[in-house]
Amino acid sequence: MPPADLRGALRTAASDPDRLSDAQAQALLGADGPALDELCAIADAVRAQRAGGDVTYVVNRNLDVERVGAGTPGARARVRELAAEAQRLGATEVCAQGPLPPGAPADGYLDLVRDVAAGAPGIHLHAFRPAEVADAAQRRGGSPREFLEAARAAGLGSVPGTGARILDDDVRARLAGGPEMPVARWVELVTTAHEVGLTSTATMVHGHVEGPAHQVAHLRLLASIAERTGGFTEFIPMPFVPPPGAPLPAGCRPGPDAREVRAVVAVARLLLAGRVDHVQAAWPKLPEPLVLQVLAGGADDLGGLLLDGELDPAAGQERGLTMARADVERLAAALGRGVRRRTTRYGDADGPAGPAGPADPAAVPA
Template identity: 35%
Template structure:
């Protein structure tokens, strides 16, 4: 039952949202724990439409996971394999270039490159992946490697991550994905991924990328052992870095999939939780232009509804995604452009194809006949 005090608190938060004022940690925690889902969605939609009007973005992309061999053994990961495990694989240069060729022939504007940290592969192997793709398929935007991978490259070489980022940029890296953030709070991070890059390292690496002119995304993995306080803390840390650099493009809340992980006793988040976290993210991250409903993790139906709970982006066609499907995602391996546009239109939104850096993509007759158009401007309503 809603008390008079609850109504007053929610009224004050609504006033802040409508006036485009920043919400506090306490506001975020109150919304997470006490606001009914429909009110939360209504408030998030105010921000969503203020920033992006009635448009929902998508892109035409593919994923490339060059290896699943990984030195780390994070408890939430179903993708990794030991070096001699039955599922272990390493892609050759020829296989990598064939994947890039396939993406190009499909009309992709982006190749998303992340994978395991193969302890027997030298730094140059990772660098060469970006170099050979860019040399052979220069139109593909290469969004590559999480902060955890950049930290690994530092450990391999002893070089500063800023120098490594600059070298990758010089051979064709276009931007960074947001993976590896998980949950920043040490009470959680020390339990689910204690050996890999710390929260401070993750934030520092993204700051360095921004200072080098590389844009990046940000994520939060929710629905495992974290509490609402940890979620709100994570969002505020991202917001603080965005205040300093302005380099984040999109935030993607990632629903934990427990199958085939060491946390398989945990029930996967419900659709109601997914929508609550989506809306809360949109409300707390007032300085992020975009919030993405990643249909691979949410499922198609929840991602479609999320467009009314703060999300203005559905990611893209994806293709060859392995990390979350290994963890039990039952979403399709890919969606066609026609299917994505239908999901957007059924939600009452206007579909808009974008490239990685949020420029309009103008299509011709064939899949390879496309051009980058205007920078997509935010709504001013």
């Protein structure tokens, strides 16, 4: 039988998740065995209420900004071609991450926006992490707000809320091994994006030097931002994956185990309900059995298919890490749930997923 504090936390979670205290949320993060199964069932009921029964996904293509030379005069036509190819393959979203390459012009980030919009009219561009927003503003000699307003006018649709790691300055410095963007600056940049009309994702990297109290505080901060701005489309809990061959910081774990992954997804669903109603299963970082478990324990979305394309398969960091629609359908069927292809903002992506044959996202090999 679970300890009294955990039993009480489970009762509160089942009756009214909004009444969970920080101490109760931390207790839930430590759940294991039957108590963990009960927690996940509670979270899954909230998922059904807040996000519906379908497993959702978006057809997208990732571009690594520096790899494709985005923003530089010699690469602009290539960026347009890559965006056009993604749209032909059925993508409704292009995601661009990473800083401009050395020597790029001051308005290189805006040129990237313009090139994607020109190559794939109507496609949603999801680009520029807080670090890139700060870099763009500095290059242009203006404020982040001025850059974000200009980028939105040029065709930017949303920004990745990555770089959050854990929103605690001490944890961030320990994990990075030195100075890191302060939490207040990250919050400022993300909320500014929301204020100019851009949405963003919200993320948390867990399983390293942080503890349950840090995880709960991170989720509470995201919830407070969401209450103020309404700008988060989804929450993405990402397990920490150590860089190959790199030494771990002192006191750092090598990533979360399956128990922690399930608990974090479930608690995030409970603490963010009504504020951020979509929770993503980070399938590129999880084994398939665990993907199924988190989809049955609070998560509703699989994120993007990460199309490679044929023009330049190495243009994205996740080359070869592609999911097919058939895989989404298989996972959903195992849970007795339907499938819905969505837009970046969780609308319905109407129309066919792409032409028949190899260009159909359903036919792209995983």
